[in-house]
Amino acid sequence: MNILTYLIPISLVLGCAGLGFFVFTLRSNQYDDPEGDAQRILSGDYDDKPKG
Amino acid sequence: MTAAMRPQASACPACSAAPAAEALAAAQEPTEAHIVLSLPTIHCAACMSTVEQALNASDAVRSARVNLTMKRVSVEADPELTAADIIPLVEGAGYEAHELDTTAITATQTDRAGRELLMRLAVAGFASMNVMLLSVAVWSGAEGPTRDMFHWISAAIVIPAVAFSAQPFFKNAWTALKAGHLNMDVPISLAILLALVTSLWETSLSGEHAYFDAAMALTFFLLTGRYLDHRTRSVARSAAEELAALEVPRAWRVSDSGEEQVNVAELRVGDILRVRPGGRMPVDGEIVEGTSELDRSLLTGETLPVFAEPGTTISAGEVNLTGPLLVRASAVGRDTSLHRMADLVAVAESGRSRYTSLADKAAKLYAPGVHILSALAFVGWYLWSGDLRIALNIAAAVLIITCPCALGLAVPAVTTAASGRLFKQGLLIKDATALERLAQIDTVVFDKTGTLTAGTPDLTNLDDFTRCDLEIALALSQGSAHPLSQSLTAAAREAGVTPADVTDIQEVPGHGTQGLWQGQMVRLGRAAWVGAGSHAMTSAWLRVGDGPAQAFTFTDRLRDGAEEAVRALQESGKKVILMSGDTTAAVEALATRLGIEQWLAEALPQDKATRIEALTEQGAKVLMVGDGLNDTAALTAAHASISPASALDAARVASDIVLLGGTLDPIPDAIETARKATRRIRENFTIATWYNIIAVPLAIAGLCSPLIAALAMSASSITVSLNALRLR
Structure with a gap:
């Protein structure tokens, strides 16, 4: 049962990491266009001349 | 620490003042234009990349990004670029685009x-x-x-x-x-x-x-x-905000220093405004210069344009058809008759508030x-x-x-699931309980002008004219921007008519067009000007020399899907009623054409609302479909209401559901989905x-x-x- 002293904190830390990552995605406007992003990943276009 | 942060005192005040002023000027001058366009027809990955490529191909555009969820594209461009420059690019790529008022939609960006x-x-x-x-x-x-x-x-x-x-x-x-x-x-x-x-x-x-x-x-x-x-x-x-943002409110103000484009919100009583043909009146007022014809259909439901000359009073929302007008504003913004009527609606008890x-x-x-x-x-x-x-x-x-x-x-x-589905079909649910109310509908009341009809005229009696008359009429009409002339031109061209040799053609704003044909005066225009009697239908008159005046008659073109929608509603056992402020003849003709048995013509705004309240008292659950200002009271009184996106702002506000596309097709489906x-x-x-x-x-x-x-x-x-x- 001593393993619990490691496992529980590890699971909590992993959970917190997930939560933190979600907060990051939320802050960086990644939920503004869910439909567009879902379609964009299928697009075969490459931007050969990106504007600076 | 704070001492080090403070800018150093300079020996020469101008040395530090000049760059500071420049910096200030640079800060105020926009370095980049932010333009948002609404793209109602995009739906897939290919659409997104086509639009983005079309925009990015232009050197003035710095970046363009499509938002498919909102059906918008936001463009960062050089500061001198306006939406009018960008819209053709998108339209060239094959998509409909409308400018959005960025100030009206900022609220949604930070949700x-x-x-x-x-x-x-x-x-x-x-x-x-x-x-x-x-x-x-x-x-x-x-x-x-x-x-x-x-x-x-x-x-x-x-x-x-x-x-x-x-x-x-x-x-x-x-x-x-x-x-x-x-x-x-x-x-x-x-x-x-x-x-x-x-x-x-x-x-x-x-x-x-x-x-x-x-x-x-x-x-x-x-x-x-x-x-x-x-x-x-x-x-x-x-x-809904986007729809409001679509009407970018601008007007041309004429002052001593010339003409300038201003925001409607900045207009004052007494300002002189120029309203171009095709423009909508931004204010209530009086015409001070110019003659033209006015289309009042959105306000009253009448399809016949009204003659306008100096001294004619106009109200906000009317559309100027032929000649440029100078208008002196007598009421602006919230005080216009348009807004006052909208406020009256707020007082009426709505179907919305009765529903639990x-x-x-x-x-x-x-x-x-x-x-x-x-x-x-x-x-x-x-x-x-x-x-x-x-x-x-x-x-x-x-x-x-x-x-x-x-x-x-x-x-x-x-x-969520249902409104997502309806949104895909082109219906926007504005009110939380609208779906439930829509599901209970058993009677559908349609407005005529602008709802069942598209508001563009169709020539009906081309065959009544001789080839020669048609050639003269085409010669006169082809140069005019008047909707009747344009429809006449299109119909005549389709019939293979070539324009006759008419010289000295001039358009008399508000009256019609005249010219010389084989030494005779030929005129195409309003009845009184041409010297003819009146006609129950929308008409333009042609007179060759001293011959009798002949009428070209027009009917309103049906909106896409109107016939199908009415038929589907009738087949599903719903009572369909037509109510309009237009003349009896015009309403009867449309009702017969669509197979609607119950109709009401020359209805005042109040009549429509009273009729709907009477139906409600008899236990009917009424769905009102309308677009004009004369429909707003009825839209509010009905159990559920739908208005097309082309409707006036006041009508859209009064309705629960807005039809985003140009067709009426989705209405029967929407009722089914709501059920x-x-x-x-x-x-x-x-x-x-x-x-x-x-x-x-x-x-x-x-x-x-x-x-x-x-x-x-x-x-x-x-x-x-x-x-x-x-x-x-």
Whole structure:
């Protein structure tokens, strides 16, 4: 049962990491266009001349 | 530290002043134009890349990004670029584009409430997952100190998480209690808090049952419902804002220093404005210069254009047809007749306010029921066992089991799915209860001008004219921008007519066009000007020399899908009625053409509303479809209302649902979808009730372990959500 002293904190830390990552995605406007992003990943276009 | 930050004092004040002024000027001058366009027709990945490529190909455009969810593209461009320069690029790529007023839509970009809710949902989700993991260990037989430790860790996770996530419920419950009544949030808050308190107490006594997981899962599921609800509303709100933003309000003001383009909000009484042909009157006022014809159809439903000359009073919303006009403003902004009429509508009792939604009905039964049930369980157990701890535990279990997880999800999940589906068909649901009301419809009232008809005229009697007359008419009409002339030109060209050799053609604004043909004066225009009698239908008159005047008659072209929509509605057993402010002949003709048996012509705005109220009193549930200002009272009075996106702002505000595309086709489908949605909502209530019927006796009997509570709660929430998704 001593393993619990490691496992529980590890699971909590992993959970917190997930939560933190979600907060990051939320802050960086990644939920503004869910439909567009879902379609964009299928697009075969490459931007050969990106504007600076 | 602060001393070092301060700018150094300079020996030469001008040296530091000049760059400072430059910097100031640079800051004020926009370095980049931010333009937002609405793209109503985009729908796929290819559309996105086509539009983006078309825009990025231009050197003046710095970046363009399409948002498919909102159907918009936002463009960062060189400061001198305007929307008028960019729209042709998008239209060249084959997509419809409209400018959006960026100031009107900024509110939607920072949807703070939605983000806050999503954050709470995320925290609740994280906490409930972790606590569930710990609980699984307890359910599978952890005992003694291990169980206690797991309970304490759960408590450490759940208490802060609940304190953060469940705030919306606590706040709502508190406001309701302060106002002295119950809402859904009162039992929710009570259940969460009571579950936490009893669990803490149990844990401190190393008890077996702790409901930390249940409290957390409850918060999570309910927040999901809240979030879905919020999203549906904010999508509708942002789309409605977008419609308002589509009408970029600008006017040309004429002053001593010349002409300038100004925002309508900046206009003052007494300003002189220039209204070009095709432009809409921005103010109430009087014509000071120029003659033209005015299209009042949006305000009154009349299709015949009205002659306008200096001294004619005009009201905001009328469309100038032929000649440029100078107008002196007598009322602007909120004081215009357009706005006053819109305000009158607000006073009328709306179908919306009479309706109690299914969710409210359920809440009315539910909230007191739950409290009484759990209080009874508490009192009963306390009297029977005399043990406060057991009684409190049972009461908490009852509250958790009956807590409206599924009820909280039942309605939002269905409305989200249904309005998403309707949005794809081109219908925007503006009001939360609109779907339920739409489902009950048995009578549909249509307005004529601008709703069933597209507002563009169609020539009806081409065959009545000799070839020679047609050639003259075409020669006169082809140079004019008047809608009747354009329609005549199109019809004549299609019939293979070539223009006759007419010289000295000149357009007399407000009257018509005249010219010389073989030495004779030929005129095409209004009856009085040409010297003819009047005609019941919309007409333009042709006179060759001293010969008799002949009338070209026009009917309004039907809106796309009008025939199909009317037929489908009639086939599904609904009563279809036509009400219009137009002349009897015009309304009768359209009614016969569409097979509508009941119609009402020359109706004043008040007549329409009264008629609808009379129908409502007879027990009919009326759906009003209309676009004009004369329809707004009727739209408000009806049980549910739809207006096309081309309608005036006032009419769109008064209606529950806005048709985004140009066709009426989706209306019958929408009613069907609304029916299905309402059926799903009822099914969801039934499912939730059955879960309660099975689980509540267990809870009252004291047989409900946290495991059963968790299972019942999750299972009912998931079934309800899946049932809602069947609508998609």
